[in-house]
Amino acid sequence: MSWIQVIVLSIVQGLTEFLPVSSSGHLRIVSELFWGVDAGASFTAVVQLGTEIAVLVYFAKDIWRILIAWFRGLFKPEHRNFDYRMGWMVIVGTIPVVVAGLLFQDLIRDVLRNLWITAAVLVLFSFVFIAAEKWGRKERDFEELTMKDAIIMGFAQCLALIPGVSRSGGTISAGLFTGLNREVATRFSFLLAIPAVLGAGLYSLPSALSGEAGGQMASAPMLAVGVVITFVLGYASIAWLLRFVAHHSFAWFAAWRIPVGLLVMLLLATGVLQPY
Known part of the structure; x- marks a missing residue:
């Protein structure tokens, strides 16, 4: 990879990772x-x-x-408060995407990166956002999160393995469907993404440095600069x-x-872009 390519792609990643537009798709x-x-x-x-x-x-x-609450609660039942349960929610909610990522890593790195799939998912999954906003009750606060919510959002996170879906979009939409309000669904979506x-x-990291798993090879300094850029943005x-979700759909x-x-889709149909 060239330096300009690393910088441009890192800017795109940093700006789009948390927005429900799919950073991997972009x-x-x-x-x-x-x-x-x-x-x-x-x-x-x-x-x-x-x-992250x-x-x-x-x-x-x-x-x-x-x-702190999770480690304390492991050994002392009297410390098993909401934060302790939250720790388990993040752990359990992460399991589906870890299993799916390991089982389907070849598919993720090859077939699912077809631009026709990315374009179609960008369009189709937009209607999931609209449906979640329309039918989600958006009544429940942070203290009302349950393990059921974590599991549902955890399975929704698996959809983010397809470029075009959006990790935040999938998990937040799932949260809205369960009745969580936007801010709660968004905050838990961020926490849920950390381990995965x-x-x-x-x-x-080894594959990115060698290019062995497909895609292009980037040097360690390039990847380091990319990580810094994505951190800041x-x-x-x-x-x-x-701030946005507090007042907007x-x-x-x-x-x-x-x-x-x-x-x-238009660029693909006219040959300007190639699917792979």
């Missing part, structure tokens, strides 16, 4: 549009480390409180999104996703 599209080649799932997973570090920093107090994305990034994106993001998906 990386796939931008890579093909400007360089005629797929940067690869491994590169995507590694630069996502920066955005941003989550760790932004929610540091919450994460530390949950960790950090694990995927570290697991994919990701942190800003978290703050913006949490997620359906607004469909107004971006649908035209982008249709445009990509």
Whole structure:
């Protein structure tokens, strides 16, 4: 990979990771549009480390409180409060995407990166956002989160393995369908993503450096710069999104996703872009 490619793709990743527009889908599209080649799932997973570090920093107090409560609750039943249960919710909610990622990693790195699939999912999944906003009750607060919510959102997170779905879009929509309000669904979506994305990034690091799993090879300094860029922009994106969801519907993001998906389909049909 070239330095300009790493910088541009890292900017795209940092700006779109937490928005329900699919950062992996946008990386796939931008890579093909400007360089005629797929940067690869491994590169995507590694630069996502920066955005997840941003989550760790932004929610540091919450994460530390949950960790302390979880470890205390393991040995002392009297300390098994909501934060203790929250720790288990994140752990259990992460299991589906870990299993799916390991079982279908070849499919994820190859077949599912077809741009026709990305474009179609960008359009079709937009209607899931609209439906979640229309029929989700959006009544339940953070203290009302349950293990059932975590499991449902955890399975929804598996859909993010398909470029074009959006990790935040899938999990937040699932949360809205269960009756959580937007802010609660969004905050838990961020917490739920931490183990999965950090694990995927570290697991994919050797592949990104060697290019063995498909896609392009990037040097260690390139990946380091990419992680820094995604951290800075990701942190800003978290703050913006949490303010946005307090007063606006997620359906607004469909107004971006649908035209982008249709445009990509047009470019594919006319031969400007290639599916792989």
